[in-house]
Amino acid sequence: MHFLDQAKIYLQSGSGGPGAVSFRREKYIQYGGPDGGNGGKGGDIVFEAVEGLNTLIDFRYSQHFKAKRGGHGMGRDRTGAGAKDLVIKVPVGTQILSEDKEEVLADFTEAGKQVVFIEGGMGGRGNASYKSSTNRAPRQHQPGEAGGEMWVWLRLKLLADVGLLGLPNAGKSTFINQVTNTKAKVGAYAFTTLVPKLGVVRHKAREFVLADIPGLIEGAAEGAGIGDRFLGHIERCRVLIHLIDIAGDDPADAFRTVNGELEAYGEGLLDKPQLVVLNKLDLADRELGEAFSEELLAAGAEKVFSISGATGQGIEELLDAVLSYLPDQTSTETKAAEVEDNTSEEADNWSPI
Ligand SMILES: Nc1nc2c(ncn2[C@@H]2O[C@H](COP(=O)(O)OP(=O)(O)OP(=O)(O)O)[C@@H](O)[C@H]2O)c(=O)[nH]1
Numbered sequence: 001m002h003f004l005d006q007a008k009i010y011l012q013s014g015s016g017g018p019g020a021v022s023f024r025r026e027k028y029i030q031y032g033g034p035d036g037g038n039g040g041k042g043g044d045i046v047f048e049a050v051e052g053l054n055t056l057i058d059f060r061y062s063q064h065f066k067a068k069r070g071g072h073g074m075g076r077d078r079t080g081a082g083a084k085d086l087v088i089k090v091p092v093g094t095q096i097l098s099e100d101k102e103e104v105l106a107d108f109t110e111a112g113k114q115v116v117f118i119e120g121g122m123g124g125r126g127n128a129s130y131k132s133s134t135n136r137a138p139r140q141h142q143p144g145e146a147g148g149e150m151w152v153w154l155r156l157k158l159l160a161d162v163g164l165l166g167l168p169n170a171g172k173s174t175f176i177n178q179v180t181n182t183k184a185k186v187g188a189y190a191f192t193t194l195v196p197k198l199g200v201v202r203h204k205a206r207e208f209v210l211a212d213i214p215g216l217i218e219g220a221a222e223g224a225g226i227g228d229r230f231l232g233h234i235e236r237c238r239v240l241i242h243l244i245d246i247a248g249d250d251p252a253d254a255f256r257t258v259n260g261e262l263e264a265y266g267e268g269l270l271d272k273p274q275l276v277v278l279n280k281l282d283l284a285d286r287e288l289g290e291a292f293s294e295e296l297l298a299a300g301a302e303k304v305f306s307i308s309g310a311t312g313q314g315i316e317e318l319l320d321a322v323l324s325y326l327p328d329q330t331s332t333e334t335k336a337a338e339v340e341d342n343t344s345e346e347a348d349n350w351s352p353i
C-alpha cells in the first residue's frame with residue numbers, strides 16, 4: 001500500500017442554474033403570463049469519513065474536485081434540476097486544513113461522518129417570479145449564484161491505540177512484526193522505516209491497533225531526520241511504548257532525547273502514559289539490564305520493562321500492561337480487520353510533498 005499523509009486539493013461547488021425567461025404560449029391565449037422557472041441548485045462539496053482507507057494516496061492522482069452546476073430553469077414554471085452533490089471519501093483520522101495550514105476546518109474521527117463543506121450556489125430566479133400587478137410581462141431573470149471554491153490541505157493522522165517510539169534502530173519494526181501479523185521492514189541501519197505502519201495486536205481476547213513510526217532523533221520536533229510530521233501520528237494514541245536499545249550507546253540518554261522531542265512537539269505527547277522498555281535483552285546479561293533499568297528509573301521512567309523483540313522474551317508482561325491502559329472494549333475507530341489486510345511492503349517510491 002502506498003502511504004501519503006498529506007495532500008493539497010482544489011474544491012469547487014457547483015454554481016446554480018440560471019432562471020428562465022419564458023411566456024405561456026397556448027392556443028387561444030394571446031398574452032400568456034411569464035412562466036420561466038428558477039434555476040436548480042448547484043452541487044455541494046461533501047466530505048465523508050470511511051473505514052478501510054489508511055492513506056491519502058488517491059489524492060495525489062486526483063486533485064481537483066468540482067461539483068456540477070444546477071440545471072437551467074425552464075418554461076411552464078419548471079425549476080431546473082438540482083445537481084448531485086460531490087461526495088469525497090477520506091480515511092477516518094483525516095483533518096481538513098486551510099490552504100496556509102493555520103486552521104483546522106474539519107476533523108473526521110468517526111466513520112460515517114459527513115460534512116457539507118462548500119454549498120452549491122442557489123439557482124437564479126426565472127421571470128415568473130418577477131411578475132407583479134405593475135409588471136405583468138417581466139423579462140428579468142437571474143443567472144445562478146456562483147459556487148464556492150478553495151484550496152485545502154488534507155492531513156491524515158492515523159488512529160492507533162498504541163504508538164511505538166524510539167531512536168532509529170531501537171527495534172520498533174521488529175517488535176511490531178513480533179506482536180502483529182504486519183511485515184514491517186527491518187534493517188540494521190537508521191531510518192529503515194520511512195512511513196508509519198499499523199498492525200493489530202491480539203492479546204488475551206482483546207485487540208488493539210499498534211502504530212510503528214519512523215525513528216526519532218534529536219531535533220525531530222523541528223523537522224530533523226524525517227521529522228515532526230510523524231509525531232502527529234501518535235497524537236491520538238492512548239499509550240506509548242518507548243523502546244530503548246539495551247546495546248545502544250547510553251539508554252538513559254536515548255530516553256531523554258526522545259522525551260525531549262515529545263516535549264518540544266507538545267500536543268500532550270509527554271503526558272501520555274509511556275511504557276519504558278529496554279529492548280534486545282538477548283544481547284545483554286542480567287546485570288547490565290538491571291543497571292540500565294536503574295538509570296532509566298533515575299531519569300524519570302515510572303517502571304521499566306525488559307524484552308527482546310527478536311525472541312519474544314518479556315513481551316507477555318508488556319502487553320498485559322498495555323491492556324491495563326486501554327478501555328475494556330478497545331474503542332479504536334480504526335477497525336482491526338481493515339488494518340489487518342494491509343500487510344504489503346512499504347512504498348519504495350514514497351516521497352513527501
Ligand atoms: N538481537 C536483537 N536484535 C534486534 C532486536 N530487535 C531488533 N533488532 C535488530 O536491530 C536492528 C534494527 O531493528 P528495526 O526493527 O529495524 O529498528 P527500528 O526501530 O524499526 O529502526 P528505524 O525504522 O530505522 O527507526 C535490526 O538489525 C534488527 O534485527 C532484538 O530484540 N534483539
Ligand SMILES: [Mg+2]
Pocket residue numbers: 172173174185186192193212213214215
Ligand atoms: Mg523501523
